[in-house]
Amino acid sequence: MNNFISYLRLLLLATSGMLLLCIIFAMNPELADGTLSGRVCWFHFTSVLLAGGVLLMEFTTQKSRFIFSLPDVLLLLLFGIVLVSYNKEENLQPERFLFIAQLVALWFMLRGALQAHQELRPFFITIIIFTGIVPAIWGIGNSINPAPSTHPIFKLLEISLKPEPFYGYIAIIFPVCLNTLLRFKDCDKTAVWESRTFLFYFSAFGATLIITALFFNTNEPVWIAAILSGIWVCWMRMIGWKQTKEAIQRHNKLFAISSIILFVIVTAIILAGNIRKAQAGDRRLLIWNITTHAIMGHPITGTGIGGFPTTYAKEQSAYFKTDIASTKEKRTAICPLYAYNEYLQIGLELGIAGLLLFIFWLAFSLYYGIKHRQIGASGGILALGIFALYSYPLQLPTYWVLLLFLTVICVTNPKHDKQREQRSIPYISAIAAVLTCILFYGQKDSYYTYKEWKALQDLYHNQAYEQAANRYAGLFIQLYHRTDFLYEGAECFCKTGQHDIAIMWLDRALKLSADPELYYAIAENKEAIKQYQEAESYLLEVSRILPEKGYTYFLLAKLYADPSFSHPDKFQKAAKKFLTFQPSTQNKITKEMKKEMLQIIKSRNHNK
Template identity: 25%
Template sequence: MVSRKLLFLLSYSIFISIFLINLIYSKSIYNGVYFVKIYFLFYASFVIIFLELFILLKADKIKYRFLIIDILFISLLTYLILTIHLNYLLIFLLLNFLVFYFSFDFIKINSKIIFFTILIVAVIESFIGLLQNYGFDFTALATFYKIVGTYTTPTLFVACITHALPVVLALYYLNKNENIKNIILFTIGLILLAVLLSGIRAAWLAAFVGIGLFFLLKDLNIIKQWLSKRHIKIFTVIASLLLIMFLTLMLYYIRPASANARLLIWRISLNMIKDHPITGIGLGNFAVQYMNYQAEFFKNPANIEHWANVAGNVNHAHNEFLQIFVETGILGLLLFLAILFFTYQDTFRLIRANRLNEEDRLIIIGSISAISSILVLSFFGFFLYFPYLTIFFIAYLAIIGSILKKYQKGIIEFHLTRSVHLTFLFIITALFLQIAPKMYKEYKARKVWQQALILALYKQPELAIKKYNQIYDTLKDNGEFLFMFGATYVSIDSCQKGIELLERSKLNYNNPKIYIALGNGYEKSGRFQKAIKNYQIAGYMMPHQLYPHYLLAKLYHKIKNDKKAISEAQIVINKPIKIDSPAARQMKEKMHVLLDKLKKDH
């Protein structure tokens, strides 16, 4: 029989390795940066859950003790699971978050080891990012952006490293060895430089807040000697508000177009909330619904005039609080805010009480400062949207919870027997056996998908379609796959098949390109009114783009509706070019030619 000690060691090792999943990526499968991380997270999660439940079977009874933040965390994840419709992978990942959170108590994870693991991840990511910034990109991921680490955008890159700064500071003060302290100082400089060069303004603010709060809480006793408790509260609130307002305004004026784009997203997101205020539109459905709301918004000409140039193809609210509200409603948002409120309240109360030993004090200060950094990032971007990044947030919550339990009583305590744990083991195993084969098939299918995409890009659509057909049964519910498959059929004039796939893709994927492809398909098959409708939707979704109006002008000319052809041609000619390109200039030139021809004919 495997010993309990060995099972603990295995669980501990895999638990630590989950943070390192952020460094994994693949160029051989479609969307390999995101999906490979999820793939490894899924299997590592199951192994941890299985090992921990197996450990529990070796004991007759296990005592559980919950704080209020534990109960709120369970409540939030339970609520999210109940709102999911037949997405087994998402359900399993949420269960993993639950086990991951309570593993800190169960396995007695050493917080310093977690901090060092986070330091390693942040340093490696920062080093990769800095190499990319200076032209050495061995990852081949920095295609559209200069610095991305093992991700695809600078936003995700800084999301992985910025929160580590207060953690590294905690390690600096925890170590007495001068050589180690000097190495840690160097890593702080490395991470700060990577954050600065990323150009992400929210990350600069997040780094400032994380570091600032760390030193404020670390030196709280010194500050208390100078100010009363009441004065400290007033000073902290006023100084924080003024500083955040100043920095936010400063960051806004550095890149106002980007800031205005977020304001547009938030405005349209509020329209989504108005339609689904209580339970939201469903977890993961923001990307499916947003562009429809944006198209509706731009049907108003006044909105086009003021907002068209900052509109984009959006799949995230660029504000986690707003995203939670949109997808889970007021119930989900209140549960999330309640977790934050009690975490901050209990943490600050414990720090002020001076009951913590030095190690616990620095660990809990580092954790709450890291959470604050994450929340600042989450207000301007996305963090919790990606499961492999969410792991960091949950780890900090769990570390704080485990320290709080040393110094305060739980509000609920109970025992669970071996039979209950055995039941959990059967349920988790059954769920794993349901999902694991699908995950493996999807992993292999995405390799073929990548091959098909390359064939389509290199003008070999017939070969691409053969590849797409090979994996259709596996990916037939993936909207992005159906879009690419359908668009490829339309490109070779197999319009009916392409239209069927494209119409189905809209059920769980939303992109203006779907409507352009549908318009092409309907136009080629002679269904001109449907083609016009789809081109118009694409135009409303992305009102700054010339292409939908260019296609409409050509189609109206084709069906001899000269009045509307002139109107659309003038839109193309008069619309400012957002991103200059030969294609954009060529469209404008062709519309000038068309307009001259139509005017001569009349």
């Protein structure tokens, strides 16, 4: 009976952990935003399954083995800052806040599971490698033949993987593959039935596919992350700290010169990655610059999670009023949802204290990985840390799940120290499992909410606005944190003449995003109810945030040409600004707008 419970416990933990790691393949076309919402729902359900396994583990073992480490404390402190800094009145990102709480609970469940069952470690590493092999195959196939495949499996993979920067994902898994390959390189190459030999060939296959897939990608940050983490793994496996220290003492001058040269090379590669595509590089540098200024405005408290887009837009508007801003910066400016640098975004949303705690949590996880000889997992953390300098991986649930597994593998001691048993705290994992179940219950209806929204989107796209408007209103409480939902609902209300409700929804959306389309939609509704000055103020606000966006001046000119709000001088300035505006690409819509503006000018001159 005891053996049966032990096998059942291990089976449940292994299966739920495997399903969690396979979140990258999760998507549901029946849900609105099926890739992201499908993965979040998958995370909810698989976390509950893991919670069941952890509860079974806690109450069928004689003694809990959970021992607190410094990363555990740092993670709790970081969540404390998230809790304190979150704006509960505005409640900008309730789903994300809940997800962060579930991640903390997941961390402690995984820590307890790995401490109790060390045999789960190689199993999870094998699954991690598998989750890198499939995207690598898809990336190679898509690069060779960009035409979409008709096979339903590849259609599913295309929908599931394409919206996410999965090249960064496979770059993070590359050092895990490389470490496993080097670790088992001395295995019996002919004994394919042995686990060591299987892992050797499996990791070699994965590393080869990932390198091949990366060859088709010209994204420098991905290459930097893969190369530097690969060098780290090779160094730790083939040389190590002791031999390196001895070599430095024997050749200290050569080491100093080599370090300087390596630093210059890495810096040059990083700069080349930002400058190679001039416009994209300038845009990213501008985003980093504006975000840094915004951090200085909220150094202690931060804005709270979800506060980045609107805070960034206000700071960009203020920056463009100064003489420092160049014309090139104004031309390339956008209103981003992310800072394209996770450290800057965390610094803005959680303050400098939150940023330091996050960095310390990563650093000490890496330290414990070195201490416990978890070279592959520590290399994965290093790769993700580098990739996070240039992208937004931590805004996606897939990367968070991968990061938690890698950090837990690093922090959990593979050789349980019996002398520290007296310092263990009982039932920590059980408490985390119970918390996971409670959090799951709090969002149990989210699946059906997104499914209903998907049905409403069909009505919206079929222009059945009157039928959709009332049903959109019924989902407002559940989805008032989704900008796209608010925009769709507002358009339904606008088309049915309910402009006041549309404005209310769009005002809420502006607290979540600074997308210029939201400003345009509010201006349209304000103009429809004869509130011309307020419509003008929203358009002028866009012109301050994005000074070189021609469509803003087109709408301003049309507003000033309205007989009920006629401003000839303002019309002349806005029309001139629009007509002299030269977009990067001339398309049919741009030509039609210019033709319409010339007709308005001609009509006004004729009526004088």
